[in-house]
Structures are given as C-alpha cells and as structure tokens.
Amino acid sequence: MESSQLLGITTFIYLAATFFYVAFAFFKVKGLGILATSATLLGLWVNTTGIGLRWMETYQQGIGHIPLSNMYESLIFFALSIAAVYLVIEHLYKTKIFGSFVLPFAFIAMAYASYSAEFGKDVKPLLPALQSNWLVAHVITCFIGYAAFAISCGLAIYYLAKIMSSNNQNSPKNEEAAIGTVSLAKIDDIIYKMMIFGFIWLTAGIITGAIWANSAWGTYWSWDPKETWSLITWFAYALALHARYTRGWNGTRMSIVALVGFISVIFTYYGVNFLLSGLHSYGG
Amino acid sequence: MTLKDNDLWKTFSSVRLALLIISLLAITSIIGTILPQGEPFSFYIEKFGARNAIIFDILAFDDMYYSYWFRALLIVLCLNLIVCTYTRLPGTLKIIKKDNSNVDTRKFQLGKDCFKFDTTCDKTTAVGSVTKALEKLHLKAKQKDSGKEHLFFYERGAWTRLGAYFVHLSILIIVLGAIIGNIYGFKASVMVPEGSSVDFVFSRDDDNKRIPLQFDIFCKDFNIDYYKDGTPKEYKSDLTIVEDGKEVVKKNITVNAPLTYKGITFYQSSYQQIPNEFSVQISKQNDKDYGGRSSQSRNFSTKTKIANSWDEAQATFKIVATSKDGHGHGPYEILFDDEDKKPATFTTNDNDPTVIKRESGTYTFLINQRFATGLQVVKDPGLWIVYIGFGVMLFGLFVCFFTSHRNIWISITGDDMTTTVFVGGKSNKNLHGLSKTVEEIASILQSDKSLELRRV
Ligand code: HEM
Numbered sequence: 001m002e003s004s005q006l007l008g009i010t011t012f013i014y015l016a017a018t019f020f021y022v023a024f025a026f027f028k029v030k031g032l033g034i035l036a037t038s039a040t041l042l043g044l045w046v047n048t049t050g051i052g053l054r055w056m057e058t059y060q061q062g063i064g065h066i067p068l069s070n071m072y073e074s075l076i077f078f079a080l081s082i083a084a085v086y087l088v089i090e091h092l093y094k095t096k097i098f099g100s101f102v103l104p105f106a107f108i109a110m111a112y113a114s115y116s117a118e119f120g121k122d123v124k125p126l127l128p129a130l131q132s133n134w135l136v137a138h139v140i141t142c143f144i145g146y147a148a149f150a151i152s153c154g155l156a157i158y159y160l161a162k163i164m165s166s167n168n169q170n171s172p173k174n175e176e177a178a179i180g181t182v183s184l185a186k187i188d189d190i191i192y193k194m195m196i197f198g199f200i201w202l203t204a205g206i207i208t209g210a211i212w213a214n215s216a217w218g219t220y221w222s223w224d225p226k227e228t229w230s231l232i233t234w235f236a237y238a239l240a241l242h243a244r245y246t247r248g249w250n251g252t253r254m255s256i257v258a259l260v261g262f263i264s265v266i267f268t269y270y271g272v273n274f275l276l277s278g279l280h281s282y283g284g
Numbered sequence: 285m286t287l288k289d290n291d292l293w294k295t296f297s298s299v300r301l302a303l304l305i306i307s308l309l310a311i312t313s314i315i316g317t318i319l320p321q322g323e324p325f326s327f328y329i330e331k332f333g334a335r336n337a338i339i340f341d342i343l344a345f346d347d348m349y350y351s352y353w354f355r356a357l358l359i360v361l362c363l364n365l366i367v368c369t370y371t372r373l374p375g376t377l378k379i380i381k382k383d384n385s386n387v388d389t390r391k392f393q394l395g396k397d398c399f400k401f402d403t404t405c406d407k408t409t410a411v412g413s414v415t416k417a418l419e420k421l422h423l424k425a426k427q428k429d430s431g432k433e434h435l436f437f438y439e440r441g442a443w444t445r446l447g448a449y450f451v452h453l454s455i456l457i458i459v460l461g462a463i464i465g466n467i468y469g470f471k472a473s474v475m476v477p478e479g480s481s482v483d484f485v486f487s488r489d490d491d492n493k494r495i496p497l498q499f500d501i502f503c504k505d506f507n508i509d510y511y512k513d514g515t516p517k518e519y520k521s522d523l524t525i526v527e528d529g530k531e532v533v534k535k536n537i538t539v540n541a542p543l544t545y546k547g548i549t550f551y552q553s554s555y556q557q558i559p560n561e562f563s564v565q566i567s568k569q570n571d572k573d574y575g576g577r578s579s580q581s582r583n584f585s586t587k588t589k590i591a592n593s594w595d596e597a598q599a600t601f602k603i604v605a606t607s608k609d610g611h612g613h614g615p616y617e618i619l620f621d622d623e624d625k626k627p628a629t630f631t632t633n634d635n636d637p638t639v640i641k642r643e644s645g646t647y648t649f650l651i652n653q654r655f656a657t658g659l660q661v662v663k664d665p666g667l668w669i670v671y672i673g674f675g676v677m678l679f680g681l682f683v684c685f686f687t688s689h690r691n692i693w694i695s696i697t698g699d700d701m702t703t704t705v706f707v708g709g710k711s712n713k714n715l716h717g718l719s720k721t722v723e724e725i726a727s728i729l730q731s732d733k734s735l736e737l738r739r740v
Binding site: 062063124125127128129131132196197199200203204207210211212214215216217218219220221223225228229231232235236238239242243245246247272 | 299302303306307309310313314316317321349462471511512513515516517518519538539540541542549551552553660661662664667670671674677678681682684685
C-alpha cells in the first residue's frame with residue numbers, strides 16, 4: 001500500500017469521527033461518544049502510519065528525508081497535530097463535546113491535502129537549503145502551534161454559537177449554567193489555554209526558523225513575507241494575552257480574538273504562499 | 285511632581301500603550317508583505333503611478349521595515365517595556381519576598397482548596413500525622429509553633445512570578461543584539477573562482493564598498509551534486525583560509541554548513557560558471573615503459589579552440605566545441621592527437637572521466653567547467669546576544685505558562701477537647717494543580733487511622 005492511499009483513508013476516518021461527534025452532541029448517547037473517540041484514535045494511527053510510510057518511500061527513492069518539506073506533507077502533519085492535541089484535551093477535560101468543532105479542522109486539512117490540485121504530492125528530493133535539522137524543528141514546532149490555534153478557533157466558534165443561541169450576556173461568569181457538561185467559563189478557559197500553548201510553540205517555531213535561516217543564509221531575519229506574517233500572528237496573540245491579563249478580556253471578545261488569530265495563522269501558512277511571494281518553498 | 289506622576293511616564297508605563305504599539309506593529313507590518321520592498325523608485329512609478337510612488341517614497345513604504353517610523357515604533361515598544369518593568373518590578377519583588385506564613389487561616393473560605401477537620405486526638409498526634417503526610421508527598425514545609433497554633437507552611441515557585449519579566453527582558457535582549465549586529469557587523473558577498481583567492485568582500489548594504497579581510501580565502505574547488513532527476517542536491521566549496529602565508533582552516537562548506545573564522549562567517553550562497561574556462565586533467569597509462577614510469581598525468585587550464593600540448597606525452601588536444609547539457613555545460617567535442625599522429629575527435633561530459641585507447645597507451649581525459657563560488661559573508665557580533673534572547677524568551681514563556689507560585693498552609697489548633705486541622709492553599713496560576721495537591725494531603729490525613737478526622 002502506498003502512503004497516499006493510507007492518507008486518503010485518513011481523510012474519511014476524520015470525516016466519520018466528525019459525524020460521530022456531531023451525533024453525540026445531538027443525541028448524547030454514550031456509545032456514539034466512544035465511537036467518535038475511537039474513530040479519532042484510529043484516524044491518528046492511520047495518519048501516523050501514512051507519514052511513516054511516506055518517510056520510508058523517500059528512502060526507497062534514495063532521497064531519504066522526513067516528510068515535512070512541502071505543502072502536502074505539512075498539511076498532513078497539521079491534521080495529525082490537531083487530532084493528537086485534541087485527544088489530549090478530551091482526556092484532560094473529560095468531555096467529548098468539543099469534538100464536533102475540532103475534528104472538522106483535521107478533516108479539512110487532510111481533504112485539502114489529498115484532493116487539491118494546487119500542489120504536487122510526489123515525493124521530491126530536498127533542495128540544499130532545506131536539508132537542515134533546524135528546518136525539521138521549525139516545521140514541527142510551527143504546526144503544533146497552528147494545531148493549538150485551530151483548536152482554540154474551533155472552541156471559539158462553539159462558544160460564539162452557544163452565546164448566540166442562548167442570547168446571554170457575554171460574561172462567562174454569568175453563565176455557569178452548564179451547557180452539556182461544560183460551562184461557558186470552562187470553554188473560555190480552554191480557549192485561552194490553547195492560545196497560550198499555541199503561542200509558546202509559535203514562538204519556538206519562529207525562533208527555530210530564524211536559526212535555520214541564519215545557518216543557511218547568514219540572516220536570522222529578513223522581513224520576507226512569510227516571516228513577517230508569522231510575526232504579525234505572533235503579535236496578534238501577544239495582544240490577546242495582554243488584553244486578557246490587564247483588561248480582563250474574556251468570553252465573546254476572546255473568542256473573536258481566537259477567530260481573528262486563526263485567520264492570521266491561515267494567512268501565514270496558506271495565503272502567503274499563494275497570494276504573496278517569498279522565500280518559502282511550500283506550495284511548489 | 286515626581287517622575288511617577290508625570291503624564292508621559294504614566295503613558296509609558298501603561299499596558300494600554302503596549303496594546304496600541306503592538307497593534308500598530310502588527311497592522312503596519314502587513315504593508316511590507318503586500319508592497320514589494322527595496323525596488324527602485326521607477327518600479328513604483330510604473331506599477332502604481334507617479335502620485336502613489338511619491339506617497340510611498342515619503343512614507344518610506346518601499347523600505348518600511350528599515351524606515352524611521354517603523355524603528356520609532358520598535359523603540360517606543362522597548363521604552364514601554366523598560367518603564368513598565370521599572371514601575372512594576374519592585375512590587376513583584378515584594379510579593380516574592382513576602383513571608384506568607386503569617387496568614388490568618390481562619391479567614392480562608394472552605395472549598396476546593398481549603399479543608400477543615402476536627403479530631404479528638406491531641407495536637408501532638410496530629411502534628412505527627414501531618415509531618416508523615418507531607419513527607420509522603422515530598423513537600424518540604426516550614427513549621428512554626430505559637431503554642432496556640434502549630435503551622436506547617438509550604439511555598440514553592442515564588443520566583444516564577446518573574447516569568448513575564450523574563451519574556452519582556454528577552455525582547456530587549458534580542459533588539460540589543462540586532463542593533464549591535466547592525467552597527468558592528470556587515471553583510472557582504474564575494475565570488476571566488478576555483479583555484480583563486482580573495483582578501484576582500486563587497487558590502488551588500490553600502491554600495492558594494494570593498495571590505496578588506498585580515499586573511500585570504502582560497503577556493504580550491506566548487507562542486508554541484510545532483511539527484512537522479514537532475515535537481516541540485518548539494519553545492520559544495522572546498523575553502524581554505526590562509527593567514528600570513530599559512531593555511532589556518534580548511535573546510536568544505538555547503539548550504540546550511542558555513543565556515544566561521546575570526547567572527548566572519550562564509551555561507552555557500554550561489555555559483556557562477558566562468559565563461560569559457562575549463563580545467564582538464566589527462567593521464568596516460570603507458571603500454572611501453574616511459575623512462576621508468578608507467579603512468580603520468582597533467583592538469584591544464586584552457587579555453588575552447590586553443591591547442592594545448594603535453595610535451596612529455598607528445599599529446600595535443602583542443603576543445604573544439606561545447607554544448608549545454610541540463611546543467612549548462614558539456615558535452616564537449618575534443619580533438620586529440622599524440623605521437624601516433626592520427627588525429628581523432630571524441631566527446632566527453634563534464635566531470636566524467638573518458639578513456640581513450642591509442643596505440644601508444646591508454647589516456648584518461650577529465651574535463652571540468654571552471655566555476656566561481658558565490659559566498660555570502662557575514663559578520664554579526666550581535667548574533668549570540670540574539671540567541672541568548674531566544675533562550676530567555678522560551679524560558680520565560682515556559683515559566684509564565686507552566687509554573688506557578690504555590691502556598692500551602694496546614695494549621696493545627698486545639699483545646700483539650702478537640703483538635704482542628706486546617707489544610708488550605710493558594711496559587712497564582714494552575715489552580716487545578718493546587719486543588720489536587722491540597723486534596724491529596726487531605727485524603728492522606730483522612731485515611732490516617734490514628735487521627736479519625738471528621739470533615740467540618
Ligand atoms: C511583543 C511584545 C510582548 C510580548 C511577547 C509579551 C509577552 C508577555 C507574556 C507572555 C506575558 C505573560 C502573560 C500571562 O502570564 O498570562 C506578559 C505579561 C505582561 N506584559 Fe507583556 N509582552 C510584550 C510587550 C509588553 C509591553 C510593551 C508591555 C508594557 C507595558 C507589557 C506589559 C505586560 C504586563 C504588565 C504583563 C503582566 C505581568 C505580570 O505577570 O505581572 N508587555 N507579556
């Protein structure tokens with residue numbers, strides 16, 4: 001079996017998991033929840049195996065390198081990170097209610113990777129500049145960060161949907177009334193925690209990227225559009241941290257920030273490649 | 285009026301200004317990602333019209349990240365950080381140094397983080413049990429006995445309240461490193477032909493000004509490796525640093541693996557074919573014995589259409605023509621003759637040893653396009669400061685988000701009839717972790733048979 005087949009299957013598993021989570025949210029049947037989590041675990045496993053297989057394929061073609069070097073491969077890793085971080089949250093907070101807002105991100109990432117015609121999916125040899133362990137660290141750290149931001153965005157959508165459907169005031173403290181099993185205050189808290197978690201990884205991602213750039217070109221920062229957009233995203237989340245800490249932003253406001261922040265992430269990751277020009281090779 | 289009442293000072297110490305500046309930095313940064321940077325004025329006229337081009341020029345949008353207004357924003361951010369730190373740090377230090385053992389535990393609200401128990405055992409038994417429980421959880425607590433009350437006090441991570449200060453400091457460190465690099469460093473480039481050396485480089489920022497080096501940099505060889513599909517796999521230059529006539533360093537540099545000497549780093553960044561210059565190595569395996577030697581070889585540096593002769597072997601050759609293969613050189617058409625006087629042409633590829641059998645012996649012919657390697661030359665004395673800043677930033681973020689300042693009090697009070705045990709804690713962050721620890725202590729005490737606690 002080829003890695004692309006496995007990864008294609010992963011797409012459908014994440015889709016199935018999404019359905020199970022939605023069904024669980026509606027019917028609140030325990031079995032559906034278990035099914036949803038199992039599907040996610042299976043998806044994660046097939047996803048990982050797919051990446052492993054692709055890694056082996058690069059070696060079979062005599063150009064062995066970890067498959068994190070183009071848009072296709074990074075999307076696959078993105079999906080993996082989302083599923084993995086999500087499962088940790090589900091375990092920590094003991095609720096499956098967020099799944100229907102998070103798994104769609106993993107599904108979309110995989111579907112886009114598998115079915116888009118915009119970028120090549122072949123195993124390609126690595127250009128000299130990309131042959132660096134710092135690059136590997138850079139991609140991994142960035143995408144864990146992006147996954148955390150994706151989850152905070154998913155939860156923000158959930159939060160906003162709840163607020164709109166119940167027309168409550170926007171302070172989470174007024175809404176201790178539990179929704180499902182999770183109070184709005186708790187969702188707000190998790191959104192914030194995910195932003196923090198993402199912020200640390202994004203910071204590490206920007207730093208490893210800078211070190212890589214320095215080892216390849218002798219400049220750790222050159223204001224190339226991709227670098228600059230990652231900094232803009234970083235500023236956006238730094239802003240959110242300070243607004244929360246010092247001005248007490250939370251609830252609806254914070255959810256909107258999480259949404260806007262993730263739009264900035266998407267632009268950094270995707271928009272820059274396809275709308276602007278720059279150094280980064282992704283999208284080739 | 286003291287400094288702290290000054291309006292300007294107040295502004296600079298406020299987080300409100302920080303929010304404003306960070307927003308401005310984020311929003312204005314977008315301009316430079318949309319508008320091409322560093323192009324000549326004519327480019328902007330052509331693309332956006334004269335009026336817009338003039339506006340861009342005035343606002344320095346064509347080089348915005350190095351413009352005065354963008355630098356001013358960065359400076360304000362730094363001042364904001366410095367003033368803010370200056371005004372807040374003393375307060376934070378006070379909190380850190382504060383002796384938290386002097387609290388009135390009766391004022392605590394019972395709940396998740398605070399438990400109260402009664403027991404009929406005497407105080408000494410209770411103290412013993414608590415000591416054991418704390419030992420079991422490896423919590424090293426201080427003890428105080430005022431006669432009326434026996435207090436256990438555990439404190440951890442007061443210093444972690446400095447987390448945000450580390451992050452802020454790291455920003456200042458990085459900016460400092462960048463400034464030092466800008467003032468005392470340079471970015472330059474140079475092309476070094478194979479087999480030659482240079483002792484200067486051309487500044488990239490400063491109108492290609494020549495920057496002299498204190499040593500020579502010699503390029504022995506430049507090579508490109510290709511993958512099977514023809515894409516480049518590796519660019520490699522064999523460099524030697526020669527100082528005072530001595531070879532001091534020798535290294536093969538590749539992209540991502542530069543060479544540093546005396547604070548100056550040489551990066552593999554580009555290459556050039558030197559038009560119409562080739563190096564040729566011919567060797568001959570003698571069938572007959574030639575003066576005791578069975579093989580001989582010689583190197584030539586040549587151009588097309590020039591006759592070269594190798595007198596010892598009585599051989600001559602001439603590159604008649606070259607065409608371009610995928611990589612821009614070869615195959616070559618070579619006219620060859622030797623003592624047999626039977627001129628012949630053959631073709632050979634770049635860097636591809638070709639064997640020619642002749643009556644007088646066997647020749648091996650190796651031709652190479654001559655290259656110049658393109659080096660990026662950087663001196664950045666601020667780099668290690670920037671890297672330290674990176675480290676401090678990651679450390680600071682870790683402290684901010686994964687550590688907390690935690691206090692736990694266990695107070696034992698009692699008269700002859702009952703003894704009261706209070707377990708309670710406070711934490712500035714990670715309240716969940718604190719609750720867990722407090723609950724753990726409480727449950728160990730509760731399961732202690734000798735105590736027979738009753739929850740109040
Ligand atoms: C891009 C620049 C900045 C970054 C990345 C940054 C980062 C941070 C981080 C990570 C925290 C910890 C938040 C938390 O514990 O929840 C923090 C807190 C804080 N920041 Fe910043 N900061 C920046 C700029 C500034 C500036 C310019 C000011 C100036 C007023 C400022 C004032 C504060 C204050 C007052 C806190 C709360 C400190 C405390 O925990 O006592 N920050 N910052």
